[in-house]
Amino acid sequence: MLLRTRSLCRYHKPRFVTWFGILSAASISILCYFLIGTSSASTIRETQVPNNVVVMKENENDKDKTAPKTVQEITPKQEPSAANKDPANKDPANANKDPANANKDPANANKDPANANKDPANANKDPANANKDPANANKDPSNANKDPPTTTTPITKAPPIWPGVDYLNPNPKEEKSGPDNDVDNIRLYRDLYAQESWPGVEPATLTPGEIPSTLHYFWCGKKVFKFEDYLGLLSAVRIIKPQKIIFHHETPPYAETFWYHTWFQEMKQSLPNFILRHTTEVLKCGTEDVLRFVLKKLSSEGGIYIGERTIVTGIPKELSTGNFYSSFRENGVVHDVTQGVIYSKEGFPENTIEEKIQSFSKTNSKCLTIEELNSHAESLGSKSFDNTCVVVWSSVFPKDSWNSTTKFAELARWLFYGQRARFETKLAEKDSDMIPLLSHIVWIQHGNDEFNFLHFLSVISALHVAGFQRVYVHGDARPHGQWWDKLSGENVTYVKIESPEVIFQQRVGGAQHQSDVLRLNILLKYGGTYQDRDVIWVSRIPDSLRRYPAITCPDWPENGAWPEVFNMGVFMAKPNAEYLKTFLKTFSYYRDDKWAFNAVFMPYKAYEEHPDQLYVDRHLQIICFEGICHPAWHENYIRGISDKRPVDSFDWRDGRSFHFTVPKPPGTLTSPENIRNGKDIFAEMGRFILEKSGRTDLLKP
Numbered sequence: 001m002l003l004r005t006r007s008l009c010r011y012h013k014p015r016f017v018t019w020f021g022i023l024s025a026a027s028i029s030i031l032c033y034f035l036i037g038t039s040s041a042s043t044i045r046e047t048q049v050p051n052n053v054v055v056m057k058e059n060e061n062d063k064d065k066t067a068p069k070t071v072q073e074i075t076p077k078q079e080p081s082a083a084n085k086d087p088a089n090k091d092p093a094n095a096n097k098d099p100a101n102a103n104k105d106p107a108n109a110n111k112d113p114a115n116a117n118k119d120p121a122n123a124n125k126d127p128a129n130a131n132k133d134p135a136n137a138n139k140d141p142s143n144a145n146k147d148p149p150t151t152t153t154p155i156t157k158a159p160p161i162w163p164g165v166d167y168l169n170p171n172p173k174e175e176k177s178g179p180d181n182d183v184d185n186i187r188l189y190r191d192l193y194a195q196e197s198w199p200g201v202e203p204a205t206l207t208p209g210e211i212p213s214t215l216h217y218f219w220c221g222k223k224v225f226k227f228e229d230y231l232g233l234l235s236a237v238r239i240i241k242p243q244k245i246i247f248h249h250e251t252p253p254y255a256e257t258f259w260y261h262t263w264f265q266e267m268k269q270s271l272p273n274f275i276l277r278h279t280t281e282v283l284k285c286g287t288e289d290v291l292r293f294v295l296k297k298l299s300s301e302g303g304i305y306i307g308e309r310t311i312v313t314g315i316p317k318e319l320s321t322g323n324f325y326s327s328f329r330e331n332g333v334v335h336d337v338t339q340g341v342i343y344s345k346e347g348f349p350e351n352t353i354e355e356k357i358q359s360f361s362k363t364n365s366k367c368l369t370i371e372e373l374n375s376h377a378e379s380l381g382s383k384s385f386d387n388t389c390v391v392v393w394s395s396v397f398p399k400d401s402w403n404s405t406t407k408f409a410e411l412a413r414w415l416f417y418g419q420r421a422r423f424e425t426k427l428a429e430k431d432s433d434m435i436p437l438l439s440h441i442v443w444i445q446h447g448n449d450e451f452n453f454l455h456f457l458s459v460i461s462a463l464h465v466a467g468f469q470r471v472y473v474h475g476d477a478r479p480h481g482q483w484w485d486k487l488s489g490e491n492v493t494y495v496k497i498e499s500p501e502v503i504f505q506q507r508v509g510g511a512q513h514q515s516d517v518l519r520l521n522i523l524l525k526y527g528g529t530y531q532d533r534d535v536i537w538v539s540r541i542p543d544s545l546r547r548y549p550a551i552t553c554p555d556w557p558e559n560g561a562w563p564e565v566f567n568m569g570v571f572m573a574k575p576n577a578e579y580l581k582t583f584l585k586t587f588s589y590y591r592d593d594k595w596a597f598n599a600v601f602m603p604y605k606a607y608e609e610h611p612d613q614l615y616v617d618r619h620l621q622i623i624c625f626e627g628i629c630h631p632a633w634h635e636n637y638i639r640g641i642s643d644k645r646p647v648d649s650f651d652w653r654d655g656r657s658f659h660f661t662v663p664k665p666p667g668t669l670t671s672p673e674n675i676r677n678g679k680d681i682f683a684e685m686g687r688f689i690l691e692k693s694g695r696t697d698l699l700k701p
Helices: 019-023 024-038 227-240 263-270 288-301 352-359 370-375 407-417 453-466 511-526 579-586 595-609 670-678 681-692
Strands: 054-057 073-074 214-219 244-249 273-279 304-307 310-312 324-328 338-342 389-391 439-443 470-475 492-496 528-531 535-537 550-554 564-573 622-625 628-629 657-662
Touching: 019 535, 024 244, 024 324, 054 564, 073 657, 214 227, 214 628, 227 244, 227 263, 227 304, 227 310, 227 407, 244 288, 263 453, 288 352, 310 628, 338 370, 338 389, 352 657, 370 407, 370 550, 439 453, 439 511, 453 470, 453 528, 453 535, 453 657, 453 681, 470 511, 511 528, 511 564, 511 579, 564 595, 670 681
Parallel strands: 054 273, 073 492, 214 244, 214 304, 244 273, 439 470, 439 528, 470 492, 622 657
Antiparallel strands: 304 338, 310 389, 324 338, 528 564, 535 657, 550 564, 622 628
């Protein structure tokens, strides 16, 4: 099926309403065959991960992601020649776009983590913003669904419909994933026991019995388990090191529509001693009822309690001489008395529970807020630092900690990444280690797809504007048409390549998904720059940028809680770059029913996992959608897909490339005549490219 544009690509499969339950399993199978068709059967799969989580219910006793200038053809047995270093390739005049400054995230008022580079304590609360589609605004529409040959199909079960919304229908009712949702099959294992030592924060040695071995955590209400919740449990793992973590809940956390907050799934897959314990008691969140519930658990054998959004900062010194310790901090914004910690070495009479609850508000030991921790005179881990917990009252994200010098950022880095030092991307010292000046385009044919004028501009701008030494067109069929023929004499090479069939034993169907896989494999092998065929270059690639190991650019549409997502329509990397490997691993859970998941969302997750492996250049590409071009270096550049407000003015020369998504191409760039007669910035770009490439003869009447 031909798709008008990759940006509007959506796969929809019918849901069956409950009255179908009256049909037999055989009848449903037959009905599905005729309703959905056999093509759906070829795309289904089952992806599972080992489940190391113990799920328990309470009982009555315990309620608890340089060759010659000619168009050549390379057969699959040959490989593209490596491009030589171009000594003349100096930084262009617009080198004021310092890549070192590009990682500073703008204050995105319209999305979750507002003011990401500021103190996490100042982050905005999550907006009710789940109704924007993560969808694909940025891929080549000419790459339609051309399924590869299917000799084997290691797929047996259809995944549930991807929870999300359509770009064309941005306001449907939000879908929330439940305990049986496929989100639990995303592979998110993290080694939570690998960390550098932090004397004074984590105990050097512990004597058996010195602190309780069982930790209780009460999850209240129906909500999403966010990063600040994850940090609280991580602090228990890294500092307290309990033998057992019991996660009490009436309703387990759910994954929000866009599947950013998958921290609970990561926790379940990574902790061998994590126990989910269901309770039938319905408690009012943030009240003393929760404390009564927990203290009843501790009264029998002792243990440790950590409240929601409470981060442990050390073991209480008082436990060396006493059997009971508590530290709380009532949230003055939302009345919540449950944020804090309790340590009880041994049990205690149940009739003392009320007395203990009353004592919590009177104790001199109180948890700090993030602001108080950051302004504290003493450093974490010092002998004079005597606070044992920090409460979080606003949203925080991993990116808030990457380069911040605050005490809380240092703590968050250590808890999540196991390191205290700020992240720094290592630059290549030798010219030979720089990203090679090779451009790669994937050309997966469908029907009689012709190489058009925009594709011609894409190639000649890569060679004569950006400064690439050669453009390789990798495809399953040689491009054809007058504009392909006009590339004769240019440094362009067609490379015959087969379309991928599977990724981690999951079938890859459709040209869009095949291109996603191919670009990764090509860059891993050869290095260079991948560019969609609807990209034109408007400035030279500076040498300073090529010293980074991998480079990409954010996409502009708002996607729920995601701090940012990436558009891989322009993507640079050294051969065998570590980020490419990290990104490739995210395909172990692959969604062929929603392109944006692996192609837009998971590249950011890979970056979030290893922020030192990738450099974000906000000038790398300017993405244009429905006549509006979105510079990613602008403040508040993230917006809803249906937001048609004009962006602030900018000079198109400040970008490195323009990526046309919908429509493609813009009318001015459909022919030399339109460029000659055009008055808009696209006509300016077209004339600039033709002048730089020595093709001004095309502009003659």
